[in-house]
Amino acid sequence: MKLTQISVFLENRKGRLYDVCSLLGKTGINIRALTIAETESFGVLRIVVDKSDLAIQTLRKNNFVANLTDVVAIEVGDKPGGLAEILRVFADNDVNVEYMYGFVEKFSDNALLVFRFEDTDRAAKILADKGVKVVTRREIEGL
């Protein structure tokens, strides 16, 4: 089951991250997971939110460059070796992870991690075959 991630282009200057977060806050959108990839002159903010359609509309209306990417959120046992267990599944099946990051909060005893794969459909199928628990869109919205 795939989730929608929103990526936002951010220039490396003061207050830009604040601008995005306050805009989303005012619109009543809750950020579930977040990471920033930064370079010398710009950054890419990646977020998973409860209302992604509303979020992207609002961002674009306010002149942010933003797009949608399919990601998969996976429940990982919150114990030593929990992440390694999942990563072994990917390694064994030749699935390439572009990047990953953690959720802000968790809603069970497990940790929640967002994965961006090179080939999302293939990765999702392998996860389903192996019976790995992935988080559904409904769960994210209701978090």
Next chain:
Amino acid sequence: MIWKKEIECMQPAELKKLQSDYLKKLIPYIYNNCPVYKKKIDDAGVKPDGIRSIDDIKRLPFTTKIDMRDNYPYGLFSNKGKDVVEIHISSGTTGNPTLVGYTRYDVSLWSEVMARSICCAGGEPGDTIQIAYGYGLFTGGLGFHYGALELGMRIIPTSAGQTARQLKIMQDFKPKVIACTPSYVLYMAEEAKAMGIDPAKGNWKIGIFGAEPWSESMRKEIEQVWNMSATDVYGLSEIIGPGVAQECTHKDGLHIYSDVFYPEIIDPKTDQEVEAGEAGELVITTLTKQAVPLIRYRTRDIVSIAFDKCKCGRTSPRISKIKGRTDDMIIVRGINVFPSQIEHVLLGIKGTQPHYQIIVDRKAHQLDEVEVLVEVEEKIFSDEVKKLNELSQKIKKEIEAALSIGVKVTLVEPKTIQRSEGKAKRIIDKRIM
């Protein structure tokens, strides 16, 4: 010393007679030898034998850079035969390059005006000159070379670059004159310090700097750090190369060699002559050139002109330092850059929009730096940083190939590039203080 005293100190009435004589011969020569000009002159309704004095020049049509490009390669040549002994070609990235040719006489004219220039700056026969302008298709190196040869100097043709070697040559051979771009001489001062050489004890006493705009504050800086006299030289390859005008030791404007390069200052909007002292576009007619004589060539450089006699004794008119351009061209490290070249590159890269801004800066003691800001559009935006980096690398490479200078490319958010009256401000030149 004054190299050609009888010309450079000529009485205005006599000078006018000389210019008139030249023009009377020039126009029939061009008319009979260059079909492109014949048509232009016919279209203007001018009969070549109706040109009797230099004042008649106003009736003649202008020549523009576009004429040069449209008639590439030989269309504007009045003599394109075996007599043409040298050609120079400027880089042209949008459309045709600009081609200029020289007969043996043209080369001797170039030698003559450059000899006048070096003398004007304070150089004399027997002095040693280090020529650190590029040699090659760029007219800087060879123009200085011919002039120094004519003057009877000892020439060290180092060309541009290899700073450590430039400095070693300065110390070992003690040349009195250095010729290069103003930013390069400041860069060399920094390098000298890093190598443990005190520039204030350097051997260069006279600098002849040009091929890019520079300010009075930069002159002060060069004169202080190198303990030398820094003078400005003006020229453009279409007219001859360097050697169109040059500052004397009083540094009160650049003496233009109006006996051979007749100057007019016009309002670029109305094409009418402005009052003496007012700023306008410099228009030049080459009165004696053979291979590619140009009639009323629009330089697009904004200057003012003064006709009073200079303290140095020369009566030749003096143009101011360049105050601006009528187009949006900028000169970076001696290379002409048009924003349209960058626009062209961006249009050629799939998904990019030509929303950009060029920032030219010259940090203290450094060479000019160019940064190109490019707005990121949704189509090219990616959640993956490596894809964005690949994109900015691609833009960088293509711009560098088009401009032949190194640039830094920075991706910025859309609509962050300042727009005034719906039109984006394309160039921020921080060098002009």
